Amino acid sequence: MSAALANQPPLRARADGISIRDVQMVYRRGVQTTTALAGCNLEIPAGSWVSLIGASGCGKSTLLRILSDIVQPTSGQALLGGLTPTEARAERRFALVSQHAVMLPWRKVLANVELGLEVARVPKAERRRRAEEAIEMVGLRGFERAYPSELSGGMRQRAAIARALTLKPAYLLMDEPFGALDELLRDRLNFELLRILEETKATLLLVTHSISEAIILSDKVVVMSPRPGRITQEIDIDFGHNRSPAIRDDPRFGRLESELRHALGHSMGDEHH
């Protein structure tokens, strides 16, 4: 940690949201250094939904990997509810859902959904009850005894979300969770996720490539740009919660879409020289 940062007061003010302060990520390969993230700052209030969107290489996944304690930032601080990612992970405050619904192929759906509770040493009966509840919530009833290889991509992703929900995480970190699915299915799962978010009151940080997904699932869309990865714009989405698919027909939706496309075009401009 740098001296300048050590002098700063600990960032515990916004205790229950996600706080990203001056986060920098530099990779060194031999003499070459790549700045994956240059001084990122972001505040996400508890219970709100934020999307990160941008061209590949803009560092949006890196930011998510820092928050989920897979990698450590070169400098700066990331906090979830006032805890460092390592502390938050130890206390199981967040759940991570990645692009490729990671399912252990040798476990049936129920055992895969129970995995987080099993690792947390939750008693078997309680584990079963909470897993079945989560499976119900994502609409996978009847598939508890199937192996992951017997499920479609969309069903596997639902199972991955169910697994994330069993631990009742305060923070849901999702890395392109519906990226591998077709448009129609993605749309349906988007609104199902909204319903689940309203039910669980979790804070959502979502990495996505899709402009419409970002609008549907966010209170705020954060636009990032590559080389070096940084935040270029924050666009508020003022649809409030309790959204229905009808928001797609709202004239504001189209305006936001073009605004975002414009912002992304700007951030991708330096890709072509």
Place this chain on the structure above:
Amino acid sequence: MKQLAALVLPPVILLGTTIALWGWMSAQGMIPNYLLPSPGKLAGALVGDRSVLLRHGLATTEEALSGYVIGSVLGLLAAVVLSFSRRLRACFFPLALATQAIPIIAVTPLIVLVMGRGMPAILTLVSITAFFPMLINMTRGLRVADRGYHELLHSLSASRLQRLAIVELPGAFPYLFAALRVAATACFINAIVGEWIGSNIGLGYLVVISGQYFKMPTLWAAIVVTAALTLILVGIVAVMERVMTPWAATEHGS
């Protein structure tokens, strides 16, 4: 059922033809009877010598199976220990591979010399033949699990042992059974090799003694019994693999 017939019928037909040809050639005097008895004489020995075959067969089975289990379990434990430390792996794994270049037949007299004739020497010999395939296979197998599985367990705050039990061991099942298959065929062979020089009982001993007394039908009957025992063990391992990896069947779309 039809699939089973398609699988079983061709080799059965070939075997039947071979036995018929062999019987005919024996009857014509084309094969000297003192080297290879006729199928009828061999069958006669299997029935007539059944108490001898049973006694020696049981002794061999006991040695082969005990050594098989001991060697496999120790090999698995060693692989788990190596999986915890890259440094240990770097020291031991190349040497474990190198041992595969040593012919076990060459080591057998040494083991008998050190441990004396009898069960302990043969158990040691068989255990060694099961140990190394398991160690080598599982050292690889415990490392093949997808990185995504490890990241998932990491995000769930799993302990090192939980990672082993939940991801690494189940992920290594194909390697585990590959090692068990290799060792299943090797353990009877090596038990018999051990018995040649290191025992007063067992099918290997019976083969040597029958040879010395020119009891060819008994010798051949002992060989047939050995082959049958090996096939039974291989079959048991195959069934175990099917039962213990039910997800594999769903993956290949059956």
